[in-house]
Amino acid sequence: GKEKWPRGEEKVWKECMRDVDTEVSSITKSFVNHVQTSLARQPYNLDNLGAYQAAALSVRDNLLVNWNETALQYTRKAPKRAYYLSLEFLMGRTLDNALLNLGLKDQYSQGVKKLGFSMEDILDQERDAALGNGGLGRLAACYLDSSASQELPVWGYGLRYKYGIFQQLISPAGEQLEAPDPWLDNQNPWELPRLDVAYEVRFYGHADRLNDGTPRAVWAGGQEVLAVAYDVMIPGCYTKTTNNLRLWESKPKRGFDLNSFNAGNYEGAVESSNSAAAITSVLYPNDHTSFGKELRLKQQYFWTAASLADILRRFKNIGKPITEFPDYVAIQLNDTHPTLAIPELMRILIDEEDQPWATAWQIVTNTFFYTNHTVLPEALEKWPVPLLEHLLPRHLQIIYDINLLFLQSVEKKFPGDRDRLARMSLIEEGFPKQVRMAYLACIGSRKVNGVAELHSDLVKTTILKDFVEFEGISKFGNVTNGITPRRWLDQCNPELSALISTTLKVDKAVWLKELTRLEELLPKTEDEAFRKEWAAIKQRNKERLAHHVQTTLGLTINTKAMFDVQIKRLHEYKRQTLNILGVIHRYLTLKNMTAEEKKKVNPRVVFFAGKAAPAYYIAKLVSAPSLPLPLPLYFIAWLTPFGTHQTIRLIVNVARIINEDPDTKDLLSLYFLPDYSVSLAEVLIPASDISQHISTAGTEASGTSNMKFCLNGGLLLGTVDGANIEIAEEVGESNVFFFGHLTPAVEDLRYQHTYHPIPIEEKCPALANVLNQVSAGLFGDADVYEPLLNTIRQGDHYLLSDDFDSYIAALAMVDEAYLDQTEWVKKSIRTTAKMGKFSSDRAINEYAESYWNIEAQRIA
Numbered sequence: 001g002k003e004k005w006p007r008g009e010e011k012v013w014k015e016c017m018r019d020v021d022t023e024v025s026s027i028t029k030s031f032v033n034h035v036q037t038s039l040a041r042q043p044y045n046l047d048n049l050g051a052y053q054a055a056a057l058s059v060r061d062n063l064l065v066n067w068n069e070t071a072l073q074y075t076r077k078a079p080k081r082a083y084y085l086s087l088e089f090l091m092g093r094t095l096d097n098a099l100l101n102l103g104l105k106d107q108y109s110q111g112v113k114k115l116g117f118s119m120e121d122i123l124d125q126e127r128d129a130a131l132g133n134g135g136l137g138r139l140a141a142c143y144l145d146s147s148a149s150q151e152l153p154v155w156g157y158g159l160r161y162k163y164g165i166f167q168q169l170i171s172p173a174g175e176q177l178e179a180p181d182p183w184l185d186n187q188n189p190w191e192l193p194r195l196d197v198a199y200e201v202r203f204y205g206h207a208d209r210l211n212d213g214t215p216r217a218v219w220a221g222g223q224e225v226l227a228v229a230y231d232v233m234i235p236g237c238y239t240k241t242t243n244n245l246r247l248w249e250s251k252p253k254r255g256f257d258l259n260s261f262n263a264g265n266y267e268g269a270v271e272s273s274n275s276a277a278a279i280t281s282v283l284y285p286n287d288h289t290s291f292g293k294e295l296r297l298k299q300q301y302f303w304t305a306a307s308l309a310d311i312l313r314r315f316k317n318i319g320k321p322i323t324e325f326p327d328y329v330a331i332q333l334n335d336t337h338p339t340l341a342i343p344e345l346m347r348i349l350i351d352e353e354d355q356p357w358a359t360a361w362q363i364v365t366n367t368f369f370y371t372n373h374t375v376l377p378e379a380l381e382k383w384p385v386p387l388l389e390h391l392l393p394r395h396l397q398i399i400y401d402i403n404l405l406f407l408q409s410v411e412k413k414f415p416g417d418r419d420r421l422a423r424m425s426l427i428e429e430g431f432p433k434q435v436r437m438a439y440l441a442c443i444g445s446r447k448v449n450g451v452a453e454l455h456s457d458l459v460k461t462t463i464l465k466d467f468v469e470f471e472g473i474s475k476f477g478n479v480t481n482g483i484t485p486r487r488w489l490d491q492c493n494p495e496l497s498a499l500i501s502t503t504l505k506v507d508k509a510v511w512l513k514e515l516t517r518l519e520e521l522l523p524k525t526e527d528e529a530f531r532k533e534w535a536a537i538k539q540r541n542k543e544r545l546a547h548h549v550q551t552t553l554g555l556t557i558n559t560k561a562m563f564d565v566q567i568k569r570l571h572e573y574k575r576q577t578l579n580i581l582g583v584i585h586r587y588l589t590l591k592n593m594t595a596e597e598k599k600k601v602n603p604r605v606v607f608f609a610g611k612a613a614p615a616y617y618i619a620k621l622v623s624a625p626s627l628p629l630p631l632p633l634y635f636i637a638w639l640t641p642f643g644t645h646q647t648i649r650l651i652v653n654v655a656r657i658i659n660e661d662p663d664t665k666d667l668l669s670l671y672f673l674p675d676y677s678v679s680l681a682e683v684l685i686p687a688s689d690i691s692q693h694i695s696t697a698g699t700e701a702s703g704t705s706n707m708k709f710c711l712n713g714g715l716l717l718g719t720v721d722g723a724n725i726e727i728a729e730e731v732g733e734s735n736v737f738f739f740g741h742l743t744p745a746v747e748d749l750r751y752q753h754t755y756h757p758i759p760i761e762e763k764c765p766a767l768a769n770v771l772n773q774v775s776a777g778l779f780g781d782a783d784v785y786e787p788l789l790n791t792i793r794q795g796d797h798y799l800l801s802d803d804f805d806s807y808i809a810a811l812a813m814v815d816e817a818y819l820d821q822t823e824w825v826k827k828s829i830r831t832t833a834k835m836g837k838f839s840s841d842r843a844i845n846e847y848a849e850s851y852w853n854i855e856a857q858r859i860a
């Protein structure tokens with residue numbers, strides 16, 4: 001039949017539209033008001049998207065009040081503030097999070113229901129803000145949530161990319177296809193364009209030293225572009241504190257070149273406009289490779305220069321001498337991406353503020369803090385000297401000056417140690433010479449930290465070992481990563497959240513900010529009714545996931561099976577390949593079983609999701625860089641992703657065979673869910689019985705999805721790596737499934753692979769058999785997989801052949817444990833109960849106290 005308009009109760013609509021004084025809540029009124037005014041729409045043609053926009057604008061009004069008050073108080077009181085510089089903020093969706101943090105979700109749900117809409121449908125209209133690749137960007141988002149929730153004066157600074165991380169499509173053959181993510185197409189109600197906040201940023205040109213007895217120089221010429229601010233409100237949980245995330249957009253300084261236009265050169269007239277806009281057009285799909293592209297360097301400088309200018313302007317309003325800058329400002333460098341902030345602040349202090357070198361360096365090294373996120377050598381950022389010289393001539397001078405003074409002081413401490421000087425130099429010799437950004441970040445910062453205990457130890461003993469010896473151990477610390485329990489429990493798993501509140505007999509406003517209170521769940525492991533309830537929630541979350549897969553992909557999933565999940569970016573070190581080879585092993589084993597034997601097998605559904613770094617994506621989206629780079633850099637950038645692309649292909653094709661095999665399909669099935677995102681993670685994580693975090697020991701700095709699964713009562717299968725170790729320390733080793741070689745063994749094993757290789761048939765027959773089946777074409781496309789299989793047969797850098805047997809044994813232990821459901825549910829409850837440590841509130845407080853020296857501000 002014909003749909004009735006308006007939806008919902010006509011009387012309510014009419015009352016709101018006439019704005020008569022009635023019982024109707026202010027929420028409903030503000031919603032209708034936005035429909036009529038901001039959206040200029042009518043109740044009789046309002047669809048779900050319009051309803052989402054009206055709801056978002058109405059919630060935004062609430063946030064704005066708090067946001068303004070927070071800003072006002074920070075300005076008035078001028079406390080020391082911290083700034084989190086991150087090239088990525090993987091925020092996901094905002095509406096649900098804002099409603100929950102404001103404590104208004106129920107009211108809004110009721111309000112929109114009266115008007116004929118369901119909150120679920122409305123929430124589903126929002127596009128993810130996917131301005132990040134993975135862990136690093138999502139960590140930044142969690143830290144913003146925690147800063148606001150802990151009432152800390154912390155602002156984020158990033159870039160407003162027009163295209164977020166690419167959308168992933170999977171072709172029928174299993175190839176990853178990449179499409180742009182035009183996330184701003186529908187307008188973004190969560191951002192406030194601040195055309196009044198803009199800074200000029202220079203590129204290219206020439207830098208001339210004054211040689212007047214000061215270190216000053218003049219940098220002039222080149223190209224100037226404009227950085228314009230867009231503000232995103234960051235509400236804390238049950239507090240007025242609403243912080244700010246400021247994202248920069250690039251714009252041409254002059255939109256249009258009138259001279260060229262008048263001379264008849266129409267294309268030339270808009271050219272500068274195009275190249276300026278390109279700077280913030282696209283997020284780089286960075287995957288632990290350093291790729292040295294000019295546009296990326298432009299992004300980094302554009303963002304750090306604008307952010308520093310903004311921070312400096314704010315500081316100057318306080319009216320204190322510049323030497324007190326570090327008493328009011330702490331700047332956290334999220335990885336090396338913002339390291340140019342170090343020479344940029346030096347440039348400002350010296351060239352513009354006329355400070356002596358030593359004073360400037362003193363200010364700089366008391367302002368910055370650097371977090372390292374990886375020790376993989378190929379991921380450590382380096383920039384070619386010729387590129388820097390071309391794009392940022394003054395900064396290169398400053399870097400050379402920093403290096404000279406630095407090496408002089410090293411020489412003083414270790415006289416005559418030429419090797420050490422070469423090792424520690426900011427400039428790596430070679431063709432071309434390169435600037436080692438991690439070293440610059442290290443010496444320019446007050447403190448350096450890694451993101452989990454093991455990782456921080458590795459930072460100190462491997463990549464920055466010389467720097468520890470030179471600067472002393474106290475500069476180097478650890479802050480184990482955390483996750484926000486608001487999004488990763490309350491929002492994504494509302495039923496579990498409600499059960500916890502009832503059980504703890506306290507409002508979620510309390511335990512969500514004091515997560516160690518989850519320990520009070522421990523006695524409940526012995527309560528059968530509670531266990532039943534716990535298990536029932538997990539089951540409903542599995543059904544929710546199955547429903548999602550059914551409606552989006554048309555696939556039917558067996559929700560009686562164990563759900564086994566590995567979701568993260570595709571990367572060799574994360575070893576999705578180990579997982580899929582394990583699945584094949586399971587399949588082959590099932591094929592050889594008798595009907596009797598099969599009866600004892602518990603069905604398993606394996607889920608994968610994640611994106612592989614694309615090969616030519618950026619090249620397709622933006623024009624080629626103007627400065628040709630040395631060939632090797634192109635090779636690093638463009639050849640590494642292919643192994644992970646083959647892994648996706650293998651997963652998809654294995655799924656095709658085994659999901660159709662009548663002998664096994666009831667016992668084993670496999671899904672690759674395309675286009676992994678924060679929103680998809682929110683459905684997958686609460687549904688998992690077991691999740692896999694199986695990186696080669698010593699390679700995964702921390703991992704944060706491991707924490708999310710465990711917080712939601714999923715058990716962990718993993719290697720002794722990253723934060724897995726600390727999770728096991730908390731929940732007890734008997735509640736996790738560990739396997740594989742330990743970090744200290746890795747180097748020797750790799751040495752062995754290179755100098756005394758043992759044929760795989762001899763070393764690991766089970767794995768050899770699996771590889772041979774793939775080679776024989778059991779899953780089609782045999783030739784396609786050969787390069788991938790050969791990385792294991794030869795070299796095997798990530799040690800799959802060394803860990804395979806113990807991996808299979810661990811999977812068997814998981815099977816066995818799952819058979820005893822009572823004990824399994826106990827493990828699940830214990831796991832959740834002991835996850836308090838991994839709240840990002842704990843982590844952000846560590847940064848605030850031990851690093852930034854900032855204090856909470858109560859917004860009255």
Ligand code: GFP
Nearest residue numbers: 134135136373700701702703704
């Ligand atoms: C990186 C590291 C992870 C770590 C996160 C956050 O993740 O181990 O948990 O940073 O510190 F590899 P990605 O950005 O590479 O996903």
